[in-house]
Amino acid sequence: MQELILSDNHNINKTKTRQETAKVISKYFFLSLKYVILGLFVITVFLPIIPILFGSLKDGNEFFASGVLDFPKSWKWNNYKTAFIDGNMLTGFINTLIIMIVSLAVSVLTGAMTSYVLHRFVFKGQKVVKNLFLLATLIPNITNNIATFQIISWLNLFNTRWAGILLFSGTDIISVYIMMQFLDSISKSMDESAMIDGASYLRIFLVIIFPLLMPAIITVFIIKGVAIYNDFVTPFLFMPSPDLAMISTALYNFKGPFAASWEIISAGVILITLPMLASFVVMQKWIYNGLVMGSVKE
Amino acid sequence: MIRYKTQRRIMITGFLFVPLVLLLLFTYLPSLFVFYFSFQQWNGISDMEFVKFQNYVAIFTDPEIFKPLLNSFYYMVGAVVQMALGLFLATLLSFKVVLKNVFKGTFFFPYLINSVAVGLMFSFFFRSDGVLNSILHIFAIRNTPDWLRLNFWNNVLLAGVSIWKYMGFNLVMFIGAIQSISKEIYEAAEIDGANKFQIFFKIIYPAIRNIILLNLILAIKGAVSVYEIPYTMTGGTFGTSTFVIKTLQIGISTRYRQVGLASAMSFVLLGIVLVVTVIQRLMFKEKNDF
Numbered sequence: 001m002q003e004l005i006l007s008d009n010h011n012i013n014k015t016k017t018r019q020e021t022a023k024v025i026s027k028y029f030f031l032s033l034k035y036v037i038l039g040l041f042v043i044t045v046f047l048p049i050i051p052i053l054f055g056s057l058k059d060g061n062e063f064f065a066s067g068v069l070d071f072p073k074s075w076k077w078n079n080y081k082t083a084f085i086d087g088n089m090l091t092g093f094i095n096t097l098i099i100m101i102v103s104l105a106v107s108v109l110t111g112a113m114t115s116y117v118l119h120r121f122v123f124k125g126q127k128v129v130k131n132l133f134l135l136a137t138l139i140p141n142i143t144n145n146i147a148t149f150q151i152i153s154w155l156n157l158f159n160t161r162w163a164g165i166l167l168f169s170g171t172d173i174i175s176v177y178i179m180m181q182f183l184d185s186i187s188k189s190m191d192e193s194a195m196i197d198g199a200s201y202l203r204i205f206l207v208i209i210f211p212l213l214m215p216a217i218i219t220v221f222i223i224k225g226v227a228i229y230n231d232f233v234t235p236f237l238f239m240p241s242p243d244l245a246m247i248s249t250a251l252y253n254f255k256g257p258f259a260a261s262w263e264i265i266s267a268g269v270i271l272i273t274l275p276m277l278a279s280f281v282v283m284q285k286w287i288y289n290g291l292v293m294g295s296v297k298e
Numbered sequence: 299m300i301r302y303k304t305q306r307r308i309m310i311t312g313f314l315f316v317p318l319v320l321l322l323l324f325t326y327l328p329s330l331f332v333f334y335f336s337f338q339q340w341n342g343i344s345d346m347e348f349v350k351f352q353n354y355v356a357i358f359t360d361p362e363i364f365k366p367l368l369n370s371f372y373y374m375v376g377a378v379v380q381m382a383l384g385l386f387l388a389t390l391l392s393f394k395v396v397l398k399n400v401f402k403g404t405f406f407f408p409y410l411i412n413s414v415a416v417g418l419m420f421s422f423f424f425r426s427d428g429v430l431n432s433i434l435h436i437f438a439i440r441n442t443p444d445w446l447r448l449n450f451w452n453n454v455l456l457a458g459v460s461i462w463k464y465m466g467f468n469l470v471m472f473i474g475a476i477q478s479i480s481k482e483i484y485e486a487a488e489i490d491g492a493n494k495f496q497i498f499f500k501i502i503y504p505a506i507r508n509i510i511l512l513n514l515i516l517a518i519k520g521a522v523s524v525y526e527i528p529y530t531m532t533g534g535t536f537g538t539s540t541f542v543i544k545t546l547q548i549g550i551s552t553r554y555r556q557v558g559l560a561s562a563m564s565f566v567l568l569g570i571v572l573v574v575t576v577i578q579r580l581m582f583k584e585k586n587d588f
Contacts, residue, residue: 034390041387042404044462048423055422068432110320113313123310129318136325140571142523142542143564146549146557147331148324150342170320195302201309230412232526237550251414252530262422269415276410284403287410288470295471295516 056080056266063263079267087258087268088242092250095235099161099246100228103168107224108217111171115179116205120191133173145237152238163238164246168228174294175220182216183209222283222290229276247272329568335561342555353562363563366539369453370522373540376457377517381510383461384468389498391469392476402473406466413463417530420459421446424531447536456528456538463527464520468513475506515578522570541567 055063056079057072066073084090118130148167149158157163186209194204210217232248239245245253251268258264280287300308336353338346357363387405391398408416423429426444434442446452479501487497525542528534534543541563549560 034393034395038387038390038395038401042401045404045408048419048429048462051429052419052422068429106316110317114317117310117313121306121310123306129314132318132321132326136321138572138575139325139329139568140519140523141325142525143545143567144325144328144332145546146560146564147328147335149550150331150557151323151327166320167324170324171317200300201302201305205309226410230410232412232414232530233546237546248412248414251412251418254418265418266422269418272412272415276412277407280403280407280410284399288406288474291409291467292471292474295467 052266052269055263056270058263060261060263076263079263080271083254083258083264083267083271087254087264088245088250089247089268089271091243092245092247095161095164095244096229096246099164099168100225103165103228104221104224106165106169107171107175108220110169111175111179111220112210112213112217113205114171115176115183116209118176119180119183120188133171133176137173142233145233149237157238159239159241159244161239161244164234164244167234167238168224168231174223178219178293179213179216182213186212218286219290219293222286223294226276226287226291332561332564332568335558336565338558338561340557342557346558349558353559354566356559357563357566363544363559365537366534366544367541367566369538369540370524372453372457373460373521373524374518376461377514377521380461380465380517381468381514384465384513385472385510387465388469388472388476389502391473392502393494402470405469408463408465409467411463413526414530416459416463417527420455420462420527421531424455446532446538449537452532452536452538456531459527459531460524464517468517471509471513472506475509476502479505511581512578515574515581518574519571522567 051068054070054072055068057075057077058066059074059076059079062072062074062076114129114133118126152158152163152167157166190208191204194208199207230248231246232252235244235246235249236252239249242253251272254265254268258268335346337348337350339349339352340346357367391401395401421428424445425431426442430445431442443451445455483501484497487501492500523542524540525546528538528540529543532538534540534547545560545563545567548556548563
C-alpha cells in the first residue's frame with residue numbers, strides 16, 4: 001500500500017517535471033520567435049538601404065558588374081563629391097538652410113505671438129481668430145496648390161526663394177495649440193508683477209514669456225524643421241529653377257543627368273539622409289515627442 | 299508710458315497681423331479661388347469661360363481622371379495593413395525586449411527619410427535588374443518581371459513602400475499609448491494568470507482603441523492625397539497615377555493647362571477630406587481642443 005502511494009507520488013512528480021520542461025521549452029520558443037520576428041522587420045527596413053549604401057561606394061563599372069548585395073571593392077568616395085558638387089546638392093543644402101532659417105524663425109515667432117495674444121488677452125473676435133486657425137487644418141494644402149500657384153505668380157514670386165520662405169513661414173493651429181498649452185503652465189502672476197514694475201506688454205512677451213516658452217518652441221521647431229527639410233512639393237512647383245533647388249528637388253533632378261549612373265544617385269540618397277540620421281541620433285526623444293504631439297493635436 | 303488698455307489694442311493688432319495675413323493669403327484665398335475656378339474653363343492665361351458643372355462631370359466620366367481616384371484604395375488597404383503591423387510590433391516591444399530602443403529607432407527612422415530618397419531607393423529595389431529580382435535569382439526564380447510596369451502589382455508595391463516609410467510613426471504613437479497604461483493592471487492580470495493574448499485583447503486594445511481610430515483616419519486622409527512616393531518612382535505611368543499627381547499635372551505641369559478642371563479635382567479632394575474629418579470629429583467629440 002505504502003509502496004503504491006510512493007510510486008504514485010513519483011509519477012505525479014514525473015508529470016510535473018515534464019510539464020515544467022514543456023513550459024520552459026514553450027517559453028524559449030516564444031522568446032526566440034519574438035526576436036526572429038523583430039529581426040525580420042529590421043532586415044526589411046535595411047534591405048532597400050544597404051544596396052544603395054554599398055552602391056554609393058562602387059565605381060560605374062563595378063556597379064553594373066557586381067551583385068547588388070556585394071560589398072564594394074573600389075571604395076570610390078569620389079561619388080559623394082560628384083553628387084555634392086556636380087549634382088547641385090551643395091546648392092540644395094544652401095537653399096534649404098537659408099529658407100529653413102528664415103521661415104522657421106518667422107514661423108516660431110508668429111506662432112508665439114499668436115498664442116500669447118490668444119492666451120493672455122480677452123478681446124472681440126478672439127473666437128473668430130481661433131476658429132480660422134482651427135478650420136485651416138481641415139484644408140489639405142496639396143489640393144490648394146492649383147490656386148496658390150496663381151497667387152504666387154500674381155505676386156511675382158514664382159521662381160524666387162521668397163515663394164518657399166513665405167509658404168513655410170505661416171503658423172498653424174498645431175504650433176499655436178502646443179504653445180498655448182505650455183502658456184497654461186506659465187503663471188499669470190509673473191505678468192502681473194512685471195506690470196506693477198511698469199513693464200510694457202511687449203517687454204513682458206520678449207523678456208518673460210518667450211524664454212520660458214523654449215520647450216514648446218523647440219517642439220514646434222522640430223515638427224516644422226522635419227517638414228521643411230523633407231518637403232518636395234513646394235520647391236518642385238514654385239521654385240523649379242536649378243539655382244533655387246532645395247535638397248529634395250536637387251536630388252529629384254538627379255534623374256536627368258545621372259539617370260544611368262546609379263552610383264551617383266546612391267551617393268545623393270545617402271547624402272540627403274545623413275543630416276536626418278545625425279539629428280535623430282542626437283535628439284531622438286525630442287523628435288518622437290514633437291511629431292507625436294503634432295499629429296495627436298491635429 | 300502708454301496706458302495698458304491702449305497697449306493691449308496695439309499688441310492684439312500688431313501680433314496677429316502677420317500670422318493672419320499669411321493664413322488668409324495662403325490657405326483661405328486659395329480655397330476660395332479653387333472653388334471659383336472649378337466652374338470655369340481656363341488655361342491660366344487667357345479669359346475664363348463659365349462652364350457650370352462641366353468640370354465636375356468630367357472627373358467622374360473621364361476614366362483618365364477617375365482611375366487615379368480609384369487607386370486610392372490600394373493605399374487605404376495599405377493603411378490598414380500599416381496599422382496592424384504597427385500595432386503588432388508596438389505590442390511586441392512593450393513586453394520585455396533587449397535593445398528595445400534600438401528596435402524602436404530602427405522601425406521609426408524610415409519616417410524621417412526624404413520621400414525623394416525613398417522613391418529613388420525603391421525604384422532601384424524594384425527595377426528589372428534591381429534588388430528584389432537579384433534576391434529572387436538567388437532562390438533560382440527566373441523570368442522575373444519589371445515590377446513597376448506590372449499592372450496591379452505596381453500599385454500594390456507602391457502602397458507597400460508607403461507602409462515601409464510610415465509604419466514606424468504609428469508604431470511610436472502606439473508604444474506611447476501602451477506605455478500610458480498603468481503597470482499595476484498588467485501585474486494584476488499576470489497574477490490572475492492571464493496569457494499574452496488575453497492581456498492584449500482585454501487590456502491593451504481597449505485602452506488604445508481611440509489612438510488606433512485617430513491613426514486610421516489620418517491614414518485615410520493620407521491615402522487620398524498620396525503624391526511624392528508614386529510620383530518620384532513612376533511619375534504616374536503604367537496605371538500608377540494618383541489623384542493628386544493627376545491634379546498637379548493638369549493644373550500646373552502641362553503646357554495646355556486646365557486650371558478649371560484641376561480646381562474641380564482639388565475641390566472634390568477637399569470634400570473627401572472634409573467628410574472624413576467630420577466623421578473624426580464626431581467620433582472624438584469629447585476631446586474638443588478649443
